[in-house]
Amino acid sequence: MHTHRSPLALVLVLSVACASGGGERTDSGAGEEDAPASSSIDAPIVEGEPRADHRRPSWTWSVPEGATAFRLRIDGGLWGDVPVATTTYTAITDLVDGRHTFEVQARDAMGAYGPSGRFETDVAVREGGGWWRQDRAMATTPYGHVAAISAHNAYEDGLATAEENLTATLARMHAAQDAGADLVELDLVDGGELVLIDHDDTGATARASLADVLDDAALREGDQVLFLEIKERTASEPFVRRLLDVIAAQRADFARAGRHVVVRAFHSVRAHLDTARALLDSDEYALLRPYVRLSVLFERNAATAELVSAAASSGYDMVELEHTTRELMTHVVRARALGLGVNVFTVPVAFGEVFVANARERVDAITVDYPVASARAVVEDDNALFFVDASRASDASTTTIPWYRADTTEHALAVGRDGAPLLRIGASSDPLAFGHLVFESSATRAAPLYDADARAGEGVLLATVVRFARTTIADGTTTSVIAKSDTGAWALELFDAAGEPGTVLRFGAYVGGAYQYASAPASAITTTRAHFVTCAYDGDGGVRMWIDNDDTAVTVVTTTGEVANNDVPATLGADPQADGTTRFHFDGAIQMAMLQAWGAH
Numbered sequence: 182m183h184t185h186r187s188p189l190a191l192v193l194v195l196s197v198a199c200a201s202g203g204g205e206r207t208d209s210g211a212g213e214e215d216a217p218a219s220s221s222i223d224a225p226i227v228e229g230e231p232r233a234d235h236r237r238p239s240w241t242w243s244v245p246e247g248a249t250a251f252r253l254r255i256d257g258g259l260w261g262d263v264p265v266a267t268t269t270y271t272a273i274t275d276l277v278d279g280r281h282t283f284e285v286q287a288r289d290a291m292g293a294y295g296p297s298g299r300f301e302t303d304v305a306v307r308e309g310g311g312w313w314r315q316d317r318a319m320a321t322t323p324y325g326h327v328a329a330i331s332a333h334n335a336y337e338d339g340l341a342t343a344e345e346n347l348t349a350t351l352a353r354m355h356a357a358q359d360a361g362a363d364l365v366e367l368d369l370v371d372g373g374e375l376v377l378i379d380h381d382d383t384g385a386t387a388r389a390s391l392a393d394v395l396d397d398a399a400l401r402e403g404d405q406v407l408f409l410e411i412k413e414r415t416a417s418e419p420f421v422r423r424l425l426d427v428i429a430a431q432r433a434d435f436a437r438a439g440r441h442v443v444v445r446a447f448h449s450v451r452a453h454l455d456t457a458r459a460l461l462d463s464d465e466y467a468l469l470r471p472y473v474r475l476s477v478l479f480e481r482n483a484a485t486a487e488l489v490s491a492a493a494s495s496g497y498d499m500v501e502l503e504h505t506t507r508e509l510m511t512h513v514v515r516a517r518a519l520g521l522g523v524n525v526f527t528v529p530v531a532f533g534e535v536f537v538a539n540a541r542e543r544v545d546a547i548t549v550d551y552p553v554a555s556a557r558a559v560v561e562d563d564n565a566l567f568f569v570d571a572s573r574a575s576d577a578s579t580t581t582i583p584w585y586r587a588d589t590t591e592h593a594l595a596v597g598r599d600g601a602p603l604l605r606i607g608a609s610s611d612p613l614a615f616g617h618l619v620f621e622s623s624a625t626r627a628a629p630l631y632d633a634d635a636r637a638g639e640g641v642l643l644a645t646v647v648r649f650a651r652t653t654i655a656d657g658t659t660t661s662v663i664a665k666s667d668t669g670a671w672a673l674e675l676f677d678a679a680g681e682p683g684t685v686l687r688f689g690a691y692v693g694g695a696y697q698y699a700s701a702p703a704s705a706i707t708t709t710r711a712h713f714v715t716c717a718y719d720g721d722g723g724v725r726m727w728i729d730n731d732d733t734a735v736t737v738v739t740t741t742g743e744v745a746n747n748d749v750p751a752t753l754g755a756d757p758q759a760d761g762t763t764r765f766h767f768d769g770a771i772q773m774a775m776l777q778a779w780g781a782h
Contacts (some may be wrong), residue, residue, distance in 0.1 A: 222295035236275035269464035280314035316439030331358035331364035417453035574616035620754035627755035640718035669747030
């Protein structure tokens with residue numbers, strides 16, 4: 182999260198060291214301890230964060246009549262002086278978990294101080310919960326990763342009057358709450374004196390207002406995070422200020438510890454976010470600052486390594502990527518390395534279960550048109566079989582990386598030795614950024630995992646981030662990317678049929694005594710970047726494959742019956758054999774591989 186530093190911190194050192202667990206206690210207001218009390222000046226009225234989920238909370242206070250300066254302290258420490266123009270303070274050292282008391286007194290013209298204005302803040306920094314740190318129990322995968330479900334366009338803007346649109350909007354929002362949405366998406370435009378809910382910036386005014394929606398009791402009493410997208414095409418500080426003021430007016434329920442608000446805009450209108458960042462960094466919005474997070478959306482294929490990096494340096498907190506974006510998972514890894522959250526949008530109804538399942542371990546949110554309850558069920562389905570993610574490795578000299586079977590128990594995957602994949606760490610700008618496993622057929626490198634069998638009556642879903650060193654192979658040969666295919670199970674491979682023109686990428690599931698293949702021509706893949714390849718068969722229907730979440734080049738076959746299991750380990754980079762050897766070795770790199778048991782959805 183973007184961190185604000187007040188200029189006051191450069192000249193004022195309070196006795197917060199005792200509250201933060203140690204350090205020397207110093208005080209710029211030394212010598213003022215015995216200043217006479219004043220009966221002629223009132224106590225400042227203090228506002229603050231009742232509960233802070235970070236360690237440097239802020240407080241603001243009023244200026245009583247006759248005040249000429251202030252002094253303040255935390256937890257009964259030494260006083261520090263501040264000028265009368267200062268009415269906001271942010272702790273300049275970390276406060277430990279627990280209750281902290283902020284006090285401020287006004288000084289009159291005679292140098293006497295009035296009574297203290299006080300505010301108590303409970304600091305409780307949440308451990309776990311991933312990027313979100315919310316009170317809500319968000320959708321969580323079997324490996325403990327939070328992948329929040331966002332209800333896309335949870336509003337109505339097409340009816341005749343503002344009142345009708347408000348009623349219909351509240352009905353949609355309540356339905357999203359009931360379905361288990363973690364995030365509720367509203368689109369916002371400038372309505373003059375009001376912030377209106379509208380998908381398109383057309384100037385229409387017969388729309389529900391954000392203030393009226395936030396007044397709804399069911400929404401206030403819920404715990405869903407507001408996911409607010411600015412659709413206004415013209416950047417305007419007054420509009421962004423009105424938006425922040427609407428949120429601030431409901432600070433008891435929204436934009437608070439445990440229930441943040443996300444303000445979003447497409448990259449083309451990111452000036453809204455820059456304005457919001459500047460306002461939130463000012464003292465005027467100090468109490469909102471920790472709880473309003475900023476997110477920039479990128480159209481399909483618009484994201485680049487440079488733009489993702491710029492999002493972090495601009496003080497944004499999240500990036501959002503269209504789900505069929507090329508290099509989708511490479512951008513996800515880049516963003517994650519910068520501390521940014523990631524949302525993918527908008528998962529459609531058709532095959533929505535696939536696009537939720539293949540993203541669930543790597544992103545922080547998924548915006549869906551696919552039914553919310555179904556999306557949440559896919560995230561939480563206890564169907565994990567294995568998960569390998571080399572992108573988290575940072576030391577190329579390590580001899581193992583962690584991987585997981587069906588639960589959170591960590592296993593060690595050997596790297597760097599004879600016959601094992603090499604671990605390489607790419608730069609952020611590389612086509613395969615950060616950690617990845619390199620396979621070389623000349624060195625017969627392979628990474629056997631374990632005998633990850635499908636469940637009875639079902640199939641599997643396989644997802645991988647892979648970069649091919651070559652996309653064509655010799656006539657009559659096979660190269661296995663990931664496989665468990667010794668007369669059974671499944672395989673993702675490059676294949677060139679003897680005497681037939683052209684190499685294909687194909688996924689085969691062993692059903693009814695034979696492999697059934699979905700395939701795509703090698704022209705659908707490239708060696709210049711990583712691809713996100715997903716394969717699925719649910720036990721009854723199509724054997725399918727998506728390249729970068731797109732299946733337009735894929736030929737699908739239809740079959741019925743469970744995937745036949747075998748007794749060889751699922752293996753990265755080669756085809757495993759019953760005698761423990763491997764064949765059909767791969768040339769290329771794998772960053773992530775994930776297998777799930779897969780039934781009808």
